[in-house]
Amino acid sequence: MTTYAPAEASERTGLSLDTLRYYERLELFGPVHRDTAGRRVYSDHDVAWVGLLVCLRNAGLGISDLQQFMGRMRDRSSGPTGLVELLEEHRSRLRDEVAKMNLALGVLDDKIAYYSAQDGQSKK
Amino acid sequence: MTTYAPAEASERTGLSLDTLRYYERLELFGPVHRDTAGRRVYSDHDVAWVGLLVCLRNAGLGISDLQQFMGRMRDRSSGPTGLVELLEEHRSRLRDEVAKMNLALGVLDDKIAYYSAQDGQSKK
DNA sequence: AGTTGACCTGGAGTGCACTCCAGGTCGCAG
DNA sequence: CTGCGACCTGGAGTGCACTCCAGGTCAACT
Numbered sequence: 001m002t003t004y005a006p007a008e009a010s011e012r013t014g015l016s017l018d019t020l021r022y023y024e025r026l027e028l029f030g031p032v033h034r035d036t037a038g039r040r041v042y043s044d045h046d047v048a049w050v051g052l053l054v055c056l057r058n059a060g061l062g063i064s065d066l067q068q069f070m071g072r073m074r075d076r077s078s079g080p081t082g083l084v085e086l087l088e089e090h091r092s093r094l095r096d097e098v099a100k101m102n103l104a105l106g107v108l109d110d111k112i113a114y115y116s117a118q119d120g121q122s123k124k
Numbered sequence: 125m126t127t128y129a130p131a132e133a134s135e136r137t138g139l140s141l142d143t144l145r146y147y148e149r150l151e152l153f154g155p156v157h158r159d160t161a162g163r164r165v166y167s168d169h170d171v172a173w174v175g176l177l178v179c180l181r182n183a184g185l186g187i188s189d190l191q192q193f194m195g196r197m198r199d200r201s202s203g204p205t206g207l208v209e210l211l212e213e214h215r216s217r218l219r220d221e222v223a224k225m226n227l228a229l230g231v232l233d234d235k236i237a238y239y240s241a242q243d244g245q246s247k248k
Numbered sequence: 249a250g251t252t253g254a255c256c257t258g259g260a261g262t263g264c265a266c267t268c269c270a271g272g273t274c275g276c277a278g
Numbered sequence: 279c280t281g282c283g284a285c286c287t288g289g290a291g292t293g294c295a296c297t298c299c300a301g302g303t304c305a306a307c308t
């Protein structure tokens with residue numbers, strides 16, 4: 001199993017060392033294995049997991065959402081935790097967001113069309 | 125021309141009174157007309173404009189983006205200001221965002237499918 | 249043995265976008 | 279004319295998500 005030094009994990013996830021540690025403190029992932037000197041050694045699994053976190057963060061989920069998500073994952077062995085419901089809730093929120101953004105995109109398109117036309121003939 | 129008291133403007137734009145005043149201070153819109161007692165009187169135009177701001181904010185533009193946008197609008201009479209270019213830049217950023225969100229949506233779909241299946245047979 | 253550089257910790261600092269507050273003014277219903 | 283409620287101001291406070299920092303440890307190179 002491949003492992004990664006902090007700097008490499010940072011590079012692969014696109015997060016700073018600080019952010020990686022920050023996420024770990026908040027228990028969004030980990031615990032991360034340490035070498036004899038106390039330095040972090042990230043596994044494939046860690047890196048992949050952080051990739052998921054980054055993706056969901058990019059999508060606009062907050063830290064507390066991710067914490068909930070993690071919590072449910074952890075307790076999954078002890079029966080149903082509503083994990084799927086939680087995910088579905090976030091999915092529908094995300095869809096709303098996307099809809100909003102598409103709306104804004106439409107507005108931007110309109111504005112661009114409008115002002116392009118104006119600028120095109122502005123020195124009348 | 126219809127006008128609106130602060131409370132009504134707040135209702136129509138979905139922003140709090142505080143936020144409305146905050147946006148005005150930052151010159152994202154206005155200046156807003158006042159009555160004899162010094163109270164704000166919002167016009168149709170103000171409300172519509174704030175609607176645009178809200179839409180762009182929803183879409184993830186920051187306050188400083190909106191300020192730039194406003195600045196260019198103001199100076200438009202004195203020749204080309206690169207307003208269209210600015211809008212186009214934001215549009216492409218927005219498109220990236222949407223793409224990211226769609227990616228996240230795909231990931232969520234996968235997770236939901238995966239954990240639904242697991243939960244469905246979890247009490248094995 | 250000394251220097252370098254990557255890493256460690258806990259905690260303080262930053263930037264953003266609000267949000268709240270104290271203390272005050274006004275116009276109108278009773 | 280007295281409340282009352284909506285509004286005003288400048289400025290302080292909040293919550294989030296990092297980001298930076300001082301002071302220290304350790305392994306490897308020279």
